[in-house]
Structure formats: C-alpha cells, structure tokens
Amino acid sequence: ETGVTQSPTHLIKTRGQQVTLRCSSQSGHNTVSWYQQALGQGPQFIFQYYREEENGRGNFPPRFSGLQFPNYSSELNVNALELDDSALYLCASSLPYRNSPLHFGNGTRLTVT
Amino acid sequence: GENVEQHPSTLSVQEGDSAVIKCTYSDSASNYFPWYKQELGKGPQLIIDIRSNVGEKKDQRIAVTLNKTAKHFSLHITETQPEDSAVYFCAASTQSGGGADGLTFGKGTHLIIQP
Numbered sequence: 585e586t587g588v589t590q591s592p593t594h595l596i597k598t599r600g601q602q603v604t605l606r607c608s609s610q611s612g613h614n615t616v617s618w619y620q621q622a623l624g625q626g627p628q629f630i631f632q633y634y635r636e637e638e639n640g641r642g643n644f645p646p647r648f649s650g651l652q653f654p655n656y657s658s659e660l661n662v663n664a665l666e667l668d669d670s671a672l673y674l675c676a677s678s679l680p681y682r683n684s685p686l687h688f689g690n691g692t693r694l695t696v697t
Numbered sequence: 698g699e700n701v702e703q704h705p706s707t708l709s710v711q712e713g714d715s716a717v718i719k720c721t722y723s724d725s726a727s728n729y730f731p732w733y734k735q736e737l738g739k740g741p742q743l744i745i746d747i748r749s750n751v752g753e754k755k756d757q758r759i760a761v762t763l764n765k766t767a768k769h770f771s772l773h774i775t776e777t778q779p780e781d782s783a784v785y786f787c788a789a790s791t792q793s794g795g796g797a798d799g800l801t802f803g804k805g806t807h808l809i810i811q812p
Binding site for chain 1: 701703731733738739740742743786788798800804805
C-alpha cells in the first residue's frame with residue numbers, strides 16, 4: 585500500500601512570489617486535506633477536497649487555494665507569499681467514511697525570505 | 698470554533714517508566730479524538746484514536762481515556778522505550794477524517810525518554 589507522498593520536500597521562495605505544492609494520496613483514499621504547521625506548533629487546517637471540490641476550509645485567506653484531480657492527487661497554491669507563510673505544509677488523505685482516520689505525508693518545508 | 702489545550706509541553710521520563718499527556722477541548726460537539734506521533738523530519742503518524750461512545754481504548758503499551766463530561770482526554774504510554782521519544786499531538790474533531798472543519802490540534806508534547 586503506497587502512503588501519502590509530497591513534493592518537493594524543501595522549497596525556498598521570496599516574499600511576493602507564488603508557490604505550488606503537490607500531494608499524491610494514499611491508495612484508495614479520495615479525500616485530501618492540507619495543514620500548515622509552524623515551527624513548534626500543531627498543524628492547522630487549511631482546507632479539504634473531496635470529488636475535486638473544496639468542502640471545508642479553515643481560517644486561511646483566499647491567497648491559499650487548491651485543486652484536486654480525477655486521480656485524487658492534489659495541489660496547494662499560495663500567492664503573494666509572506667514571511668509568516670514559512671512552515672511545514674502537510675497533506676493528509678482519508679476515505680470519505682465517518683470512521684476513516686487521516687494519514688499524513690512527510691510534508692514540504694517552505695521557507696520565505 | 699474548537700480549542701484544544703495540551704499539557705505538558707515537555708515531558709522527560711526514565712526508560713521503563715510511564716508517561717501521561719493530557720488534553721482538554723472546548724466544543725461539546727467533538728466526538729473523535731486521535732493522537733499522533735511526529736518524529737523529526739516526518740509527518741504526524743496516527744498511533745491511537747477514540748470516539749465519544751468509548752471511555753477507554755488500549756493498544757499494547759498505549760492507552761487513551763476520554764471524559765466527555767469534563768471535556769478532557771489523556772494518552773498513557775507504559776514501559777517507555779527510547780523509540781517512544783518524539784513529539785505527540787492530540788486533536789479533536791466532529792468527524793473522523795476531520796470533515797469540513799478539519800482536525801483541531803494541540804500544541805504538542807515533546808516526550809524525552811532518558812536511558
């Protein structure tokens with residue numbers, strides 16, 4: 585069984601730039617969520633995708649956007665990067681059933697300078 | 698929205714002793730409480746979870762207890778081993794997969810197992 589894979593593992597961007605992070609969900613999982621984890625903090629929910637539609641969103645501005653593709657893979661896009669966007673971005677997948685837990689990838693470490 | 702408080706932030710125990718991490722939550726509608734272990738350079742890994750219709754759940758050396766009236770839940774690790782050293786996160790949600798509101802995490806506990 586293939587787990588959640590994310591790319592790239594590390595990324596350095598300049599303030600004001602745009603970034604795209606990618607995620608392949610665990611085999612058989614059709615729901616994908618994205619979380620932001622600042623250094624020394626717990627993950628914070630950004631949004632969730634199911635059947636290529638956003639079906640839930642945390643307290644993040646519209647410059648954070650996403651996509652889910654027919655093969656259930658997903659992208660996280662962040663526009664107009666700010667220094668505070670520096671964090672570990674985690675993708676998690678799950679089955680769309682009530683008792684299906686989240687399985688996380690190892691994340692993408694984004695540094696904004 | 699939901700707020701999850703986790704204590705302590707750092708816990709150091711002797712190898713072989715027990716470790717207890719405690720969390721409280723604010724939203725009485727929450728009914729799913731997972732615990733994740735995060736090692737350096739890796740994503741969080743689910744180690745155990747509990748739903749609100751259960752008061753306690755065990756899996757080998759790991760157990761979780763839930764008190765819905767007091768809105769708190771705890772992780773218990775017995776016979777700690779060096780490989781238990783990591784950051785542990787509690788979380789709460791109204792749905793197992795996080796649902797439309799996602800999982801709300803605590804700030805984490807850095808567990809250090811002293812040899």
